[in-house]
Amino acid sequence: MxxxxxxxxxxxxxxxxxxxxxxxxxxxxxxxxxxxxxxxxxxxxxxxxxxxxxxxxxxxxxxxxxxxxAAVTAIAGIHVSQQKGLGRALLKASEHQLPALGYVVxxxxxxxxxxxxxxxxxxxxxxxxxxxxxxxxxxxxxxxxxxxxxxxxxxxxxxxxxxxxxxxxxxxxxxxxxxxxTKHYGHDALVGLVRTELPHRNIAYERFTPYGPMALLPNGEQFSLVWTGEQAYIDQISALDDAAFLQALHQAFGDRVGKFLHIGKRGRFPLxxxxxxxxxxxxxxxxxxxxxxxxxxxxxxxxxxxxxxxxxxxxxxxxxxxxxxxxxxxxxxxxxxxxxxxxxxxxxxxLVNVFSNDLVGVGLLRGAGLGALSLLPFARRFLVNKMSYGS
CATH class of the missing domain: 3.50.50.60 (FAD/NAD(P)-binding domain)
Incomplete structure (x- = not known):
């Protein structure tokens, strides 16, 4: 018909x-x-x-x-860092006269x-x-x-x-x-809810590692984890039991939220x-x-x-x-x-290409870039506008 x-x-x-x-x-x-x-x-x-x-x-x-x-969790700040390298940056909603940089739902x-x-x-x-x-x-x-x-x-x-x-x-x-x-990265993302020793204080974390970026997003009283890397690497961490997985996560992420106490059901998808x-x-x-x-x-x-x-x-x-x-x-x-x-x-x-490799000298350049982001208000403003409005 x-x-x-x-x-x-x-x-x-x-x-x-x-x-x-x-x-x-x-x-x-x-x-x-x-x-x-x-x-x-x-x-x-x-x-x-x-x-x-x-x-x-x-x-x-x-x-x-x-x-x-009532179902959203506000992101008041975003902490950006790289594993095994210098350079940190913190983006704050208050610096840009915004109630939040974003929300997780x-x-x-x-x-x-x-x-x-x-x-x-x-x-x-x-x-x-x-x-x-x-x-x-x-x-x-x-x-x-x-x-x-x-x-x-x-x-x-x-x-x-x-x-x-x-x-x-x-x-x-x-x-x-x-x-x-289509460009296949050969990477997968592993996702799940994690509970941590310290409260999130509405801070999201973006952590760049040689294997790929990882993010912790405040979600209710927990964090939503997005851990990316080459498929073989994600195969390895996916196969770990919960205790070993939490230990590997702590090793990759560091101490900013204390110990990782619990991981919920894990999922993954190709990138x-x-x-x-x-x-x-x-x-x-x-x-x-x-x-x-x-x-x-x-x-x-x-x-x-x-x-x-x-x-x-x-x-x-x-x-x-x-x-x-x-x-x-x-x-x-x-x-x-x-x-x-x-x-x-x-x-x-x-971001994936520059922040997800371990080539000699790239770590120093990444650190310099994060340092500049930390020091230069106009760079932070550009990044916040890009994330908020696409401009």
């Missing part, structure tokens, strides 16, 4: 897709969201997200932040807050659940999205002037001609840098993690995706309805996002 809708259609009901939908709703633009999973399926997802201060402002604007505030808590906002005022937004997209066809006139509903015997097709892929890339294989330029090599001229646009995937160092990727959603919503709201999906409007959106997303990819890749 084929139907036409005269408004944008969003593939993916995760945070980026729902931020886009809520923003379009505020501008009076109707939108349909297709989500493969059932309602509430992700509420138990404990993955930690690092929200920038700019993302907080977005969630405040959309009426989501008040529902989320679970994926599940953010989804609950977004869904609560949708339920409160759903006018203009239709969310269809359990409708995995099977195919996406784009031509010069429109985009056709084929999906299978649990209640329908046959696949359904929606024809839309603008299809937005915001599902983290899960539907990209259904898009003919879409090419990704890559990826961006779309080709996008459609009209009627389809890809945003968020589906458009660019970054190394988690410095917590850029998710927040870049939120800025994608807000920029696209602004572009659509400023476009006449009969021009939604037009090539010249999508070109303007792509140009508006090229600097932020491009610099985010370069910034995270630079």
């Amino acid at each position: 084929k139907q036409s809708v005269a408004h944008p259609l969003v593939i993916g009901g995760g945070p980026v897709g729902l931020v886009l939908a809520l923003s379009l709703q505020q501008s009076g633009v109707p939108v349909t969201v297709l989500e493969a999973q059932q309602p509430g399926a992700m509420y138990g997802d404990g993955r930690a997200l690092a929200l920038s201060y700019g993302t907080r402002q977005v969630l405040e604007q959309l009426g989501v932040w008040d529902r989320l505030a 679970s994926y599940g808590a953010l989804m609950q807050a977004l869904d609560a906002r949708l339920a409160e005022s759903a006018a203009g937004i239709e969310v269809r659940y359990q409708v995995p997209v099977q195919h996406l066809h784009v031509d010069g006139a429109a985009a056709e999205v084929t999906f299978q509903s649990a209640t329908a015997a046959e696949p359904e097709v929606l024809v839309t002037p603008l299809a937005v892929v915001a599902d983290g890339g899960r539907s990209l294989e259904a898009i003919p001609g879409l090419i990704r330029d 890559k840098l990826s961006k779309l090599e080709q996008t459609f001229a009209a009627h389809c646009v890809v945003i968020g993690n589906a458009a660019q995937t970054m190394h988690p160092v410095a917590g850029q990727g998710f927040n870049v995706g939120i800025r994608d959603a807000m920029a696209l919503a602004k572009n659509i709201a400023a476009t006449a309805a009969d021009q939604w999906g037009a090539a010249h409007r999508l070109s303007e959106y792509q140009q508006s996002r090229a600097r932020d997303s491009g610099r985010g990819l370069l910034f995270t890749d630079f």
Whole structure:
């Protein structure tokens, strides 16, 4: 069965897709969201997200932040150091007249807050659940999205002037001609919740080691650990029992939070840098993690995706309805996002390459860079603006 809708259609009901939908709703633009999973399926997802201060402002604007505030942990400062080397830097929210440099929240808590906002005022937004997209066809006139509903015997097709892929890339294989330029680091990230002897005092830690960056993010009364390194190295530390793992963590991180007392369930995922090599001229646009995937160092990727959603919503709201999906409007959106997303990819890749090796002399250069960051207010201001707003 084929139907036409005269408004944008969003593939993916995760945070980026729902931020886009809520923003379009505020501008009076109707939108349909297709989500493969059932309602509430992700509420138990404990993955930690690092929200920038700019993302907080977005969630405040959309009426989501008040529902989320009790579940977030503020980051008042970020301590940056390198293992086996000189140089330290401390970024402070108070130095930049900010209430926090960022916030840590679970994926599940953010989804609950977004869904609560949708339920409160759903006018203009239709969310269809359990409708995995099977195919996406784009031509010069429109985009056709084929999906299978649990209640329908046959696949359904929606024809839309603008299809937005915001599902983290899960539907990209259904898009003919879409090419990704991917750099595999050969590194994995190991994640988990750790309890420490000393309280976190709302300080996040970024620690660069010869194996790769590691981060401790304040999360409730504990820390969320993100420990990256070559896959063989992560294999080794993953195989350790809890006591040996905590000892290895202490050896790599140092004494700043005292002893590591407990590690929760550990997970891991491969790391890559990826961006779309080709996008459609009209009627389809890809945003968020589906458009660019970054190394988690410095917590850029998710927040870049939120800025994608807000920029696209602004572009659509400023476009006449009969021009939604037009090539010249999508070109303007792509140009508006090229600097932020491009610099985010370069910034995270630079940090990984410079701060994750043990070449002779590089440690001294890293130490000098961290020392300069500690001494120069304009350098700290640049870094904070980059993390908060992408500028």
